[in-house]
Amino acid sequence: MRTKTLAAPYLVWMIVFTVVPLGIVAWFALTDYATGAFTLANLARVSTYVPIFLKSVWLALLSSVICLIVGYPVAYCIAGTSPRRQRVLYMLVMLPMCMSFLLRTLAWVALLEDTGIINNLIRSLGLRPLPLIRNDAAVVLGMVYNYLPYMIMPLYTVLIKLDDKLIEAAEDLGCTPARVFEKVTLPLSVPGIISGLTMVFVPAVSTFYISQKMGSSGTTLIGDVIESQFKAAYNPNLGAALSLILMVLVLVCVAVMNRFSDGEEVIAL
Amino acid sequence: MKKRALSLALCLLLCAALLPAPAAKAAEGYINVYNWGQYISDGTDGYIDVNAAFEEATGIKVNYMTFDSNESMYTKLRTGGSAYDVIIPSDYMIARLIDEDMLLPLDFDNIPNSALIDEAYLNTDYDPDNRYSVPYTWGTVGIIYNAAYVDEEDVGSWDLLWNSKYAGKILMFDNPRDSFAIAELMLGYSINTKDEDELRAAAYKLIEQKPLVQAYVMDQIFDKMERGEAWIAPYYAGDYLLMAAENEDLEFYFPEEGFNFFIDAMCIPATCANKAGAEAYINFLCSPEICVENLDYLGYSTPESAAKEFMDEERNTSQIAYPAEETLARGESFLYLDADATHLMDSLWLEVKTEGDVDYGPAVGIGVTAALVGGWLIFRSIRERRLKANRCRKWKTA
Known part of the structure; x- marks a missing residue:
């Protein structure tokens, strides 16, 4: 009873700022632009954007996996150092997040441009400048850079809580360090991996700023299309339909990922 | 007890601070101006700061905001939530706004300087009776x-x-x-x-x-x-x-x-909350002294011949700011397309923006990932079942 009363403020907050807006999005998605009558035309038009959906999901997936590959060793190393050093290192990981997301992306643009810092350096060495920006790789780089802390955070939290006794036990039973990692550390950090992947994938799949600044004129992601519908084209109905589909897509992806952590506990037994 | 009372008082104080300060701004005290980006002299490079000069002259505060295209301005106006007092869109957009009843007719008694605008920039297609707009630049x-x-x-x-x-x-x-x-x-x-x-x-x-x-x-x-x-x-x-x-x-x-x-002109949207202030602002921008200094910075062309005379010689004779008649004759103004054509153009534009080469990379990549994930899930469930079966068998034989 007591817990319910305490949760009441958040419940109100959630209804006003999550449930009601979602209802409005659904209402817009299912009504006509001009007449306001019920229609499925907006949802039907979404099929035109299947290639863009695929591209957004693919780039987000790639960056999530790269974040995992880059972030896991970092989290593992930080968790293995002394508590004092941990605090410093953890803060260093979090530090870029204190700065505006837009500013960080613009800084990358200034680095990678044809007349940017890196290419000017290359040119001053007498070499040919490289096409560093305005391609899919640059977009993935932008996503990885911006969302890497979201991967490291949950991994670190899981790894720091890992019971040393389990590792010692495995070692006592004759496991090599590689086997210890494979049989003990990795399975126990699966929940961290799953929440890390989710926390990177979800914002990456709906991003629009990174692709506009670092992608080519052909790298249009679904976030860009949604933004244009609300900002310039004044077609909130199509925008809402796209958002709705994107949300369903993300929920499906998250559900699939969660299946991994559900089953893993059974195996760990 | 005393402590609790104190903390309660502090709490109330904090809440009070969050409430909007009552009537800090008097109704006629400020105007919201919505203009193109980089489209007014703002005091850089030693040029005049037009908004500051207006505040000084009239005591009306200016909240200045910018947009980057007529279309995004229109969206902002349509979605509401923000009441602008002066907007400066382009010709075809003004026609659209008039068509959709989104502008207020101006009271020209409050804008005496509008008489200085050249005949050539009046009686236009977008505002044939000159009721809703005063040209800012062309x-x-x-x-x-x-x-x-x-x-x-x-x-x-x-x-x-x-x-x-x-x-x-x-x-x-x-x-x-x-x-x-x-x-x-x-x-x-x-x-x-x-x-x-x-x-x-x-x-x-x-x-x-x-x-x-x-x-x-x-x-x-x-x-x-x-x-x-x-x-x-x-x-x-x-x-x-x-x-x-x-x-x-x-x-x-x-x-x-x-x-x-094109002609960009000053208008007052229907949602305006301070019409007198807005008209004072429009009048201020039309005054020749301000117009000259403002456009000197902007580089755009003035619709006031009276202002042109005060202008820098170099700018005044610039073939780019003031092209010769025969060049100008090749120019064509935008007219408002009807709602259907505008809508068609918007959706075609979206097609242009989203059109890409056929790229099988993402589809193949996602397919492979999905197959791997699915394969792993199936493999795991089979292994699990087998483990369980083994355990059962052991338990039975024991």
């Missing part, structure tokens, strides 16, 4: 190019924007109306065509150009052109004069196929 659209990289023999026509020699160094307007106009001029259509086939052909022309385009931008063009990140861009002549001051290699020409001639 200008033209042409091509800005960097002479250090672009061959002189390639310039002259709009087709420079389709020249694959400069792939990746070409910028394009990030709004449908200006972009479609260029394609329509190249195809020999009117820039006010409502014909579906012609609009589709123009969209196809823009899709054809897309692989060469570095980015679709508006105000970012200043930065990109001045630093040489991009070499060719269609833009407003007035802004070219600003850019040329930063980078001497930048040149400008009026393409031979014709170009857009």
